[in-house]
Structure formats: structure tokens, C-alpha cells
Amino acid sequence: xxxxxxxxxxxxxTQKMIRSFAETAVRPIARQFDEEEHEKPWDLLKMVQxxxxxxxxxxxxxxxxxxxxxxxxxxxxxxINLAGAVTVEEIFWGDxxxxxxxxxxxxxxxxxQASGTPEQKETFLARFSGKEPVWAAMAITEPEAxxxxxxxxxxxxxxxxxxxxxxxxxxxxxxxxSLEYSDGFVVVWATIDRKAGRAGIKPFVVDHxxxxxxxxxxxxxxxxRCSDTVSLSxxxxxxxxxxxxGSPEVVDKTKTEGFKKVMxxxxxxxxxVAAMSVGVGQASLDFLKxxxxxxxxxxxxxxxxxxxxxxxxxIMKMEADLKAARLLTWxxxxxxxxxxxxxxxxxxAKAKAGLAINGITQKAVELMGPLGYSREYLLEKWMRxxxxxxxxxxxxxxxxxxxxxxVLGFGRDQLK
Amino acid sequence: xxxxxLDEEQKMVQETVASFAxxxxxxxxRDSDEDGSVPEEVIAKGWELGLVGGCIPEEYEGFGEGLSAxxxxxxxxxxxxxxxxxxxxxxxxxxxxxxxxxxxxxDQKKQLLPAFCEEEYKPSTSALIEPYxxxxxxxxxxxxxxxxxxxxxNGAKCMVPLAQESGEMxxxxxxxxxxxxxxxxxxxxxxxxxxxxxxxxxxxxxxxALATYPxxxxxxxxxxxxxxxxxxxxxxxxxxxxxxxxxxxxxVGMSKHALEHSRDYAVERVAFGEPIGSRQAIAFMIAxxxxxxxxxxxxxxxxxxRCDKEMxxxxxxxxxxxxxxxxxxxxxxxxxxxxxxxxxxxxxxxxLWFRNARGFATFEGMAMV
Numbered sequence: 077x078x079x080x081x082x083x084x085x086x087x088x089x090t091q092k093m094i095r096s097f098a099e100t101a102v103r104p105i106a107r108q109f110d111e112e113e114h115e116k117p118w119d120l121l122k123m124v125q126x127x128x129x130x131x132x133x134x135x136x137x138x139x140x141x142x143x144x145x146x147x148x149x150x151x152x153x154x155x156i157n158l159a160g161a162v163t164v165e166e167i168f169w170g171d172x173x174x175x176x177x178x179x180x181x182x183x184x185x186x187x188x189q190a191s192g193t194p195e196q197k198e199t200f201l202a203r204f205s206g207k208e209p210v211w212a213a214m215a216i217t218e219p220e221a222x223x224x225x226x227x228x229x230x231x232x233x234x235x236x237x238x239x240x241x242x243x244x245x246x247x248x249x250x251x252x253x254s255l256e257y258s259d260g261f262v263v264v265w266a267t268i269d270r271k272a273g274r275a276g277i278k279p280f281v282v283d284h285x286x287x288x289x290x291x292x293x294x295x296x297x298x299x300x301r302c303s304d305t306v307s308l309s310x311x312x313x314x315x316x317x318x319x320x321x322g323s324p325e326v327v328d329k330t331k332t333e334g335f336k337k338v339m340x341x342x343x344x345x346x347x348x349v350a351a352m353s354v355g356v357g358q359a360s361l362d363f364l365k366x367x368x369x370x371x372x373x374x375x376x377x378x379x380x381x382x383x384x385x386x387x388x389x390x391i392m393k394m395e396a397d398l399k400a401a402r403l404l405t406w407x408x409x410x411x412x413x414x415x416x417x418x419x420x421x422x423x424x425a426k427a428k429a430g431l432a433i434n435g436i437t438q439k440a441v442e443l444m445g446p447l448g449y450s451r452e453y454l455l456e457k458w459m460r461x462x463x464x465x466x467x468x469x470x471x472x473x474x475x476x477x478x479x480x481x482x483v484l485g486f487g488r489d490q491l492k
Numbered sequence: 493x494x495x496x497x498l499d500e501e502q503k504m505v506q507e508t509v510a511s512f513a514x515x516x517x518x519x520x521x522r523d524s525d526e527d528g529s530v531p532e533e534v535i536a537k538g539w540e541l542g543l544v545g546g547c548i549p550e551e552y553e554g555f556g557e558g559l560s561a562x563x564x565x566x567x568x569x570x571x572x573x574x575x576x577x578x579x580x581x582x583x584x585x586x587x588x589x590x591x592x593x594x595x596x597x598x599d600q601k602k603q604l605l606p607a608f609c610e611e612e613y614k615p616s617t618s619a620l621i622e623p624y625x626x627x628x629x630x631x632x633x634x635x636x637x638x639x640x641x642x643x644x645x646n647g648a649k650c651m652v653p654l655a656q657e658s659g660e661m662x663x664x665x666x667x668x669x670x671x672x673x674x675x676x677x678x679x680x681x682x683x684x685x686x687x688x689x690x691x692x693x694x695x696x697x698x699x700x701a702l703a704t705y706p707x708x709x710x711x712x713x714x715x716x717x718x719x720x721x722x723x724x725x726x727x728x729x730x731x732x733x734x735x736x737x738x739x740x741x742x743x744v745g746m747s748k749h750a751l752e753h754s755r756d757y758a759v760e761r762v763a764f765g766e767p768i769g770s771r772q773a774i775a776f777m778i779a780x781x782x783x784x785x786x787x788x789x790x791x792x793x794x795x796x797x798r799c800d801k802e803m804x805x806x807x808x809x810x811x812x813x814x815x816x817x818x819x820x821x822x823x824x825x826x827x828x829x830x831x832x833x834x835x836x837x838x839x840x841x842x843x844l845w846f847r848n849a850r851g852f853a854t855f856e857g858m859a860m861v
Contacts, residue, residue, distance in 0.1 A: 078499035079562060081794050082801075087494075158494055378673070378729065378810035380628040381853060396791060396815040399808075403790035404783075407496050414497075424783045473776070480775035483751075483782045484759055491770050 087159045094163050098170025106171035109302040110457050125179050125209040157409040161351035168355030172461040173302035182250055184212030184263040187279050190341040191322045200281055211253040213262040215245035215308055223474045226274040232266040237317045239280060241266055241310040251306035255284045272326045279321040288313030299460030346422040346469055347408040350429035353465040357398045357433045360440040360458050394436045401429040420482040427475035430466035437462045502563050509570035517574025524701035525844055530581045538582040539613035543567055544589055552605035561796035564861025565741035572745030576848045577701035579742055583859040584653045587618035588662040590860045591731050597722040617658040619649040619707050620857030629732055629856055630672045636665035636679055641716050645709040655690045655705035659683055676728040678720035687712030698847030733809035738859040740792045740816035743852045747820045750827040750845045751781045757831055774830055781823045788819045817852035824849035
């Protein structure tokens with residue numbers, strides 16, 4: 077191999093197709109489903125399900141499974157995660173809120189994919205390839221536990237052949253879609269042993285319609301309004317014993333294969349969140365440059381900084397930041413595709429992309445003056461949408477913490 | 493297909509230059525900065541690596557297969573990890589050599605390239621920067637106007653490395669003033685040409701081991717054939733952009749060293765009963781330094797890759813160089829900050845990197861890939 081930044085013909089084909097889809101089917105309804113919060117673009121979602129068979133939801137879950145089969149047949153270089161990033165970037169270029177509401181296995185499916193047994197994968201992932209849209213969600217955050225997952229209070233107690241769940245979960249993305257709009261499921265993180273701390277926290281699959289699970293609230297949000305974010309309450313919610321993902325044993329956390337697999341989920345999802353940022357950033361930059369061109373403003377790349385206008389410096393910084401974020405994202409996923417440990421690079425990409433996108437969208441709104449602030453254009457929406465990218469899947473600060481631990485060689489106890 | 497893996501040759505170059513930088517350059521960094529000179533033996537050993545000769549094809553007495561900007565950036569990064577002044581000294585001939593190799597006429601190649609393939613390092617240099625606060629390569633004040641079979645050079649240059657001892661100099665001047673990058677040409681001027689005067693050695697804030705000079709041209713006449721590319725002229729923005737990639741790569745290498753130094757200090761230095769790196773105020777600075785260094789390396793690689801693939805890369809090179817200059821300053825500033833008072837003392841390398849880092853915003857055309 078040698079260093080190469082050219083996407084394979086296969087990914088390029090996908091990229092072109094997704095871009096045209098984003099441009100014609102997603103972008104035109106972006107404003108509508110921002111204003112009409114809690115509504116869903118059903119025609120589009122059904123169409124997505126039928127065309128993509130659920131695979132579009134972040135190149136996770138079912139699509140990965142198909143790919144795995146394919147690769148056994150012919151030994152070709154792996155690029156499934158990179159392909160996922162390119163797909164995600166293009167859909168998010170269309171609209172972040174709608175893209176986040178697409179059906180598919182999502183984060184819940186990713187958890188099953190990462191740490192489920194073959195039987196669990198069969199049971200839970202098959203549903204995404206049907207004709208009707210199906211979602212799966214992930215429930216980690218609680219009112220008093222966000223990034224600090226060790227403080228999770230939701231409990232799971234084994235009672236005969238069943239786990240009994242009790243607790244409150246908030247900020248569950250696509251929770252309503254998974255549990256009320258479709259025959260989906262939610263992966264709930266709960267502790268089976270409070271004294272064991274992180275070691276006792278396990279993911280459980282809770283199917284839609286399970287008694288004892290109640291959707292208690294739908295959040296009104298600053299951005300990504302097309303995507304539903306809900307609170308769930310579990311009151312003596314009984315699920316089959318086999319719905320635990322990974323081993324039910326409480327062993328020293330970081331040492332178990334199960335824990336590593338779960339953590340490995342983040343190595344794939346963090347760069348994908350970074351790819352989401354890059355998509356929205358590209359949309360904002362495209363829009364800004366188009367408007368400037370219309371106004372006859374030329375950006376003089378390559379002249380010295382002392383001679384540049386403030387606008388030119390800003391644009392150059394935005395372009396470089398965006399490109400750097402994209403390349404760091406690609407690198408993290410290329411490593412994953414090639415079986416290299418990428419946790420550091422995944423966090424670096426997420427941290428850079430989250431910061432870059434916020435800088436880019438906020439600056440773009442500023443540079444467009446009153447047009448930037450007006451709801452007549454989507455730019456202001458992109459700025460609202462993108463704020464979430466520096467928050468979900470681990471805030472920018474958490475990414476810095478992880479990066480710093482790796483660079484310094486410190487464990488959790490040495491750098492808190 | 494996207495890949496971030498170095499090929500075998502690049503791995504070899506990386507390894508060779510990295511161990512040269514660690515064994516031969518880095519131990520001399522402080523002394524050569526204080527003395528204001530680069531030891532002869534380092535230059536000789538650096539030249540033995542054959543980085544320049546390795547890019548020149550056999551027909552011009554070299555032993556290489558041509559230029560790869562990407563491989564060049566990998567080498568430049570590793571070398572600058574050792575020391576920036578010494579790297580700029582050793583790599584000063586690249587601007588003239590690679591410009592001729594890339595865009596010279598056959599005669600120019602035959603005449604000039606063999607000198608770079610000899611065993612001994614022969615200084616040669618480039619004159620691009622001019623002594624004005626608003627200096628810009630797209631608006632050079634130095635002119636080269638055609639007069640019969642000659643060009644007449646007029647104007648002032650500064651920050652010309654090794655101007656005193658160089659046998660050949662590549663001089664950039666406007667042949668069509670007022671037309672931006674397109675109106676700039678390069679001229680191959682031997683030392684001692686009448687009308688060219690090298691001034692007193694300059695005193696700079698950083699890169700103190702590198703001897704730089706002001707050079708003035710007063711009705712300096714050179715034959716028309718000394719114009720790079722002959723009658724066709726040359727593509728100045730391409731040459732400038734390749735220089736920008738070299739400088740960006742050097743910024744990455746030097747910053748990487750500053751990060752490693754800060755990291756080690758943050759782990760060893762104890763305050764309030766624990767290593768200072770255990771505090772987020774320090775740890776987050778280090779994380780951001782690491783992220784921005786990697787970000788800049790990726791930008792540099794991508795722009796260099798575009799260059800090698802003969803795609804447009806001028807805009808990318810400009811973005812990358814300006815990003816690299818900001819990154820280097822940020823990283824080296826934090827390097828000093830993390831060490832506190834110790835960082836301000838000349839015993840520690842961070843103050844040297846801090847002074848060197850400021851230069852990247854100003855440096856242009858001082859090395860090439």
C-alpha cells in the first residue's frame with residue numbers, strides 16, 4: 077500500500093448517488109421538518125427503508141453483516157467503515173435532522189453487532205431488512221449520569237429466567253421511532269452490581285412493547301428537530317435472560333473481551349459522528365462561498381497573511397479546519413478497516429470535527445450578516461444542528477480527556 | 493483507494509532521516525543556536541543521506557527516479573524534528589535543484605544538476621523574500637526586465653540563506669509587474685555576478701544557526717538563458733507551493749518534538765502531589781497539541797499527494813502552510829507555558845522552538861519538496 081487520498085470507484089459511486097439523493101430528496105424538506113418539530117417525513121423514510129433496506133443508518137448493523145459475508149467470498153481490501161463515513165457525510169450535507177431520523181439499526185444495532193452472540197444478531201438485526209422502516213436506539217444517559225457512565229443508577233436484577241430493569245433514561249435518540257413508530261428495540265445500559273462500578277454495567281436489549289417500559293417525555297430541542305429524543309422509564313420491566321449483551325459476569329472491567337467489544341463500538345461510531353460534522357460543515361461552507369461568489373467576492377488563496385482581508389483569513393481557516401477534520405476521520409476509519417487499534421485517532425477525529433463544525437457554522441452565520449441570522453436560509457439551522465456534534469457520543473472535552481490519557485500514558489485514575 | 497500507509501521507500505526514508513535527526517542533529521541543537529553556526533560535519537553527514545541526489549535522475553548524474561513531494565514531506569518532517577536551522581541549512585539547495593529538475597530547460601538541467609549529485613555538499617540558495625512588512629510572493633517588488641539578450645534585475649531581497657557561500661542562487665523577480673503570481677519568473681544567478689551584492693549577515697529572532705543575508709540587485713544583468721525554463725519561463729506558483737509543503741512539513745516535525753518534550757515534562761513534573769499532566773488544564777493543552785499536529789500532517793500529506801498526482805494543489809498548499817504556521821506557534825507557545833518559568837530559560841529547548849515557530853508565517857521559498 078501507499079498513501080492515497082482517492083476514494084475507490086465503489087465509494088465514489090455511492091458518494092455520487094447519496095449526494096444526488098441528499099440534494100433532491102432531503103435538502104428541499106429540511107426547513108419544513110425543522111419548523112414542524114416531532115413530525116416525520118414518512119414518505120421519505122419509507123422510501124429510504126425500501127431502497128436501502130436499513131443499511132443507510134450509519135453503515136452499521138445489517139449492512140456490515142452483509143459485507144462480512146461478501147468478504148469471505150473474495151478477498152478484497154476492506155473499506156466498509158470508510159464507505160460509511162462518506163455516506164454519512166453526504167446525507168448530513170443534505171440535512172442533519174432528517175439524516176438522524178433515518179430508519180436502521182443505529183446505535184442500538186451497533187451495540188448488538190459489536191457484542192452480540194450470533195443468535196442475538198439473528199434475533200435482533202433481521203428486522204431491519206424488511207419493507208417497513210424500523211429503528212433501534214441506545215439508552216445510556218440518565219438525569220444524573222452523562223459521560224460518567226460509572227454512575228449509572230438503572231438496575232438489572234436476575235429473577236429466574238428474566239432480568240428485571242428499574243430506572244430512568246434520558247436523551248434516547250430515536251427512542252420514539254424505535255418503540256412506538258416501529259417494531260424496534262432499545263439497548264439499555266444498567267448495573268447488575270452497584271458495588272462493582274463500571275464492571276457491573278451491562279447492555280440489555282429491550283424490545284418494543286415490553287411491559288414496564290414507558291416513554292415519558294419527548295424533548296424540544298435547539299436543532300436536529302426531526303430526530304426524536306426521548307426519556308424512558310423502567311418499572312419492573314422484565315426481559316428474557318438471554319437479552320443481555322456480552323457476559324453477565326462481573327469481572328475487572330477493562331480486561332474482559334465483552335467490555336472491549338462494547339468500547340470498540342465507540343471506535344467506529346465516534347468517527348461517524350465526526351463525518352456528520354464534516355457533512356454539515358461542507359454544506360455551510362458551500363453555501364457561504366456560493367453567496368460570496370454571487371456578490372463578486374474573490375478569495376485570494378496564497379497571498380501572504382499581512383495582505384489578506386479578515387474575510388479571506390476566516391475562509392481559509394474554515395476550509396483547512398474542515399479538510400483536517402475529514403482527513404482525521406478517514407484516517408480513524410481506515411485504521412478500523414485495516415484492523416489497527418484506533419481509539420486514540422477516533423477520539424482525535426471526533427474532537428477536531430466537533431470543534432471545527434461549531435467554528436465553521438458560527439463563523440458562516442456571522443459572515444453572512446443578517447442573511448445568516450435569517451430563517452430564510454438553512455445556514456442558521458446548520459449552526460443550531462451542529463452544536464450537538466460537539467456533545468453527543470462524548471463531548472469535545474471527553475474526547476480531549478481520552479486523547480490526553482493516551483498521549484500521556486495515563487489511566488483513568490491518573491487523569492480524571 | 494484511500495490509504496494512510498507509507499510505502500517501503502517512504503518507510504526507509506522516514507527511518508533513516510529520523511535516526512539521523514536523533515543521533516546527529518538534535519544533540520547539537522542548542523549549541524548551534526547559541527554559536528550561530530551549523531557544524532560542518534553534520535552538513536556532510538546529512539548530505540551523505542543522498543536526499544537531494546536521490547531525486548535527480550541518472551542522466552544528470554543522480555541516482556534517483558524523480559521527485560515525490562509526499563516522500564519529501566516525510567523526510568522534511570523527520571529532519572526538522574532534529575532542528576529547524578540545521579534542516580533549512582541542509583535543505584537550502586533543494587529550491588534551486590528541484591526547480592531546475594521540475595522546470596528547467598535541458599541545458600539548465602545538464603549544467604546545474606550534476607553539482608547536487610556529488611559527494612560533497614555545495615551550498616546554493618534561493619532569494620524570494622523581500623524586506624517589506626507587506627511582502628507577498630504575488631506582488632514582488634524586485635523586477636527582471638528584458639533588455640535584448642539579457643534580463644536586468646533590480647530590487648532588494650532578504651532572509652536569503654547561505655547567500656555568502658553559495659555558488660548559485662535562484663532569484664525570483666517580477667518580469668511582468670502587477671500581474672500577480674503569473675508575472676513572476678526565476679533566474680539562475682551565479683555568485684559574483686556584477687550588480688548583485690550580498691550584505692551583512694542578518695540577526696533573526698529564531699533559526700539563529702542558519703546564516704541568512706540581505707541581497708540587493710542593482711542593474712544586475714544576466715543572460716536570457718538563465719531564466720528558468722528559458723523562453724517558456726516557469727510556473728512560479730507551483731514552485732512556491734512545493735516550498736510551502738516543505739515548510740509545513742518542517743513545522744509538523746518541530747512541533748512534534750515540542751509536544752514530546754511537553755508530554756514528558758507533564759508526566760514527570762509533580763505539583764500539589766501529582767504530575768501536572770494529571771490536571772485537565774495541562775492535559776487538554778497537550779491533547780489539542782497532538783490533534784493539531786496530526787491534522788497538519790494530514791493536510792500536508794494530502795496536498796503533497798495531489799502534487800505527485802499532478803492535480804491542482806496550489807490552493808491546498810497555501811491553506812496547509814498557513815495552517816501549519818498557526819499550529820506551530822500554538823504548539824510551541826504551549827510548550828513554553830506548560831514548563832512555566834523553566835520554559836523561558838535557554839537551557840530548555842522549548843524557548844528555541846518558540847522563537848523558531850514564529851518564523852513559519854514569514855518563511856517562504858527556503859526549502860522545497
